[in-house]
Amino acid sequence: MPNALLRVQGLAKTFGKGRRAHRALDDVTFDINEGEVLGLVGESGSGKSTTLRCMMGLERPTAGSIIYNGEFELGSASKAQLAAYRRDVQMVFQDPFSSLNPRMTVRQILEEPMVVVGGFPAAERRERILSLLNMVGMSEQHLERYPRDFSGGQRQRIAIVRALTVGPKLLVCDEPVSALDVSVQAQVLNLLKDMQRQLNLTVLFIAHDLAVVKYLCDRLVVLNQGRVAEAGPVARVYADPTSEYTRELLAAVPVPDPRLERQRRRGGPSPVLATQAAGELA
Helix, strand or coil, rough: CEECCCCCCCCEECCCCCHHCCEEEEEEEEEEECCCCCEECCCCCCCCCHHHHHHHCCCCCCCEEEEEEEEEEEEEEEEHHHHHHHEEEEEEEECCCCCCCCCCCHHHHHHHHHHHCCCCHHHHHHHHHHHHHHHCCCHHHCCCHHHHCCCHHHHHHHHHHHCCCCCCCEEEEHHHHHHCCHHHHHHHHHHHHHHHHHHCCCEEEECCCHHHHHHHHCCCEEEEECCEEEEEEEHHHHCCCHHHHHHHHHCCCCCHHHHHHHHHHHHCCCCHHHHHHHCCCC
């Protein structure tokens, strides 16, 4: 049985009170198993961001629990446990243009997490930075430059390295390619896939693009209006979705085939499933 690195149980979150109360999450439950890539998907307003904020300790849930590695519950954790959690759970943000401090050099940006966490001598910091930069196709010559000197794809590579410098167990990626051009998206996704395998990372990949999730993830959790609409292995969900909402999401995935697009407009079979049957998404 896989080991659940993070267990979300019965998570609920209500904003406001009385008639103005809005229940953003309602009984959200899922596990993130050690060594896997879990996709968390849904439209805007489905509850992805609220779930993320609760997981990162930025929002306190109204009900439910978040249990880390079977050791402690986030809401009742001690200072020492919270410090360990913040080191073990790192995040790559959506926008590479606003997530890097424009006044800091790449060296300063990458060293900062290790300085904050502590326990990394200067020589070790340098070694870790150079090793990770090499993994993302960058080098020492980039260290004294500023974020403005880099493209969006390069900035996101820097952001990924920053998240990995302290050796996290769980990497949370909040739509990390949605702000990038399509060609650059593919490069960053391939990079994430390679690094996940090389470093044996556990990854939570938050997205609204089901095509991206199918390429990268092992399992999938679909959120709809704050509730889990469907969960399971990616291959099973794509081949045989049990939720009508999931079927609608799959049907909305763009397919680069004019014939299948015309078939969709005429009310034919889902282009995703039709394409899959033709072996084009295998």
